[in-house]
Amino acid sequence: MSEFPFIPVAKPWIGEAEADAARRPILGGWVTQGPEVAAFEEEFSAYVGARHACAVSNCTAALHLALQAVGVGPGSEVVTVSHSFIASANAIRYCGAVPVFVDVDRTTYNIDPDRIKPAISSRTRAILCVHQIGMPCDLPAVLKIAEDFSLPVVEDAACAAGSEILWRDRWERIGKPHGVVACFSFHPRKVITTGDGGMLTTADKALDAQFRSWRQHSMSISDATRHRSARVIFEEYPELGFNYRMTDIQAAVGREQLKRLPAIIERRIELADRYTRFLSDIPGIIPPRQPDWGRTNWQSYCVRIFGDMSQNYVMQYMLERGVATRRGVMCAHRESAYSKPGSWRCGGLNCDIIDGSCGHLSESEEAQTNAIILPLYHQMTYCDQDRIIACFKAAVLASTSSRHERSDSVLHDA
Numbered sequence: 001m002s003e004f005p006f007i008p009v010a011k012p013w014i015g016e017a018e019a020d021a022a023r024r025p026i027l028g029g030w031v032t033q034g035p036e037v038a039a040f041e042e043e044f045s046a047y048v049g050a051r052h053a054c055a056v057s058n059c060t061a062a063l064h065l066a067l068q069a070v071g072v073g074p075g076s077e078v079v080t081v082s083h084s085f086i087a088s089a090n091a092i093r094y095c096g097a098v099p100v101f102v103d104v105d106r107t108t109y110n111i112d113p114d115r116i117k118p119a120i121s122s123r124t125r126a127i128l129c130v131h132q133i134g135m136p137c138d139l140p141a142v143l144k145i146a147e148d149f150s151l152p153v154v155e156d157a158a159c160a161a162g163s164e165i166l167w168r169d170r171w172e173r174i175g176k177p178h179g180v181v182a183c184f185s186f187h188p189r190k191v192i193t194t195g196d197g198g199m200l201t202t203a204d205k206a207l208d209a210q211f212r213s214w215r216q217h218s219m220s221i222s223d224a225t226r227h228r229s230a231r232v233i234f235e236e237y238p239e240l241g242f243n244y245r246m247t248d249i250q251a252a253v254g255r256e257q258l259k260r261l262p263a264i265i266e267r268r269i270e271l272a273d274r275y276t277r278f279l280s281d282i283p284g285i286i287p288p289r290q291p292d293w294g295r296t297n298w299q300s301y302c303v304r305i306f307g308d309m310s311q312n313y314v315m316q317y318m319l320e321r322g323v324a325t326r327r328g329v330m331c332a333h334r335e336s337a338y339s340k341p342g343s344w345r346c347g348g349l350n351c352d353i354i355d356g357s358c359g360h361l362s363e364s365e366e367a368q369t370n371a372i373i374l375p376l377y378h379q380m381t382y383c384d385q386d387r388i389i390a391c392f393k394a395a396v397l398a399s400t401s402s403r404h405e406r407s408d409s410v411l412h413d414a
């Protein structure tokens with residue numbers, strides 16, 4: 001192993017301020033979904049520019065509520081990408097619906113708008129677009145198609161707090177939202193964290209009210225109202241709800257994290273620019289690039305490798321030298337959880353699935369197997385980054401030559 005300290009792929013920037021904030025609800029006695037949650041919602045909605053924000057236990061729960069609220073149910077289809085964290089597609093299945101996968105665009109790793117139309121059927125009830133690893137998807141194009149077919153758009157903005165999109169000549173934050181609902185995650189792997197946590201933002205008051213009801217078992221009276229009431233009141237449960245509450249301890253932490261978010265993004269931009277500067281001259285790799293109309297928060301820095309290189313070799317080489325990496329974003333359709341017929345549908349015409357590979361999802365599969373996520377976190381020093389860059393360059397070189405040696409030996413054996 002390396003004589004240098006281990007470099008993880010990600011690390012939350014969290015400390016004394018959050019620990020102090022957590023004392024408030026803990027010592028105050030109101031520990032779940034109370035005043036801290038309300039304040040966090042208000043501050044988060046102000047930050048992204050949304051009219052309403054509703055905090056929940058995690059982003060997967062947020063996606064479930066969002067999809068159900070826009071009318072996704074048993075027998076429905078939702079057009080989305082396979083190339084995402086599995087939670088995107090899972091949330092569709094929680095509704096009893098079928099995810100219909102379309103391929104991604106090669107440069108942004110996001111849904112290719114041109115492939116949406118053929119994927120739409122009479123059963124389609126929504127489009128779930130993902131702002132993958134913080135990179136905004138082509139929302140104007142997605143929304144145009146959605147409008148043509150009168151379909152609601154739910155944005156999986158799990159990784160995209162602080163990312164921006166050029167919207168009618170103005171830069172706006174993801175989560176305003178531009179679709180009907182946007183869903184955020186505060187898992188430690190994202191740019192800000194509450195341990196676990198999620199948020200739904202919308203401009204629609206009725207939807208917001210629906211989320212607030214469902215997250216708390218559809219209880220007709222909130223805890224706060226009952227707590228304040230001078231008279232005895234009994235709550236009712238008019239429909240099936242869920243326990244998707246965020247705690248006040250999480251929200252208190254989230255409020256401090258939100259204050260750090262501008263600095264976090266600034267630092268990530270700086271480090272990402274520096275990566276790109278130093279990696280651009282390496283043959284066989286393509287650094288990530290933002291489209292003209294989008295600004296990522298650099299939740300992850302994902303490099304594409306091609307030619308003779310082996311993803312596994314490069315990652316193992318770096319790991320042995322104390323640098324953690326991750327492969328490109330997964331593809332849900334390649335997991336056993338999606339092997340059962342009917343658990344998903346391919347959005348391409350005349351689908352051809354051979355050995356688990358789908359001809360219509362080749363960009364997605366290619367991005368999974370030929371991309372590597374390099375470490376990126378707020379506390380990373382230039383010195384750390386120089387070490388990562390040097391290690392990556394050496395790994396790339398070693399991978400390329402090891403391939404040549406192997407193919408040489410195959411020739412000799414023949």
Ligand SMILES: *Cc1c(COP(=O)(O)O)cnc(C)c1O
Pocket residue numbers: 058059060061084085087088130132133156158159184185186187197198
């Ligand atoms: C992390 C992530 C989720 C799930 O978020 P949780 O808060 O862990 O439930 C969903 N979608 C995408 C794209 C993600 O990256």
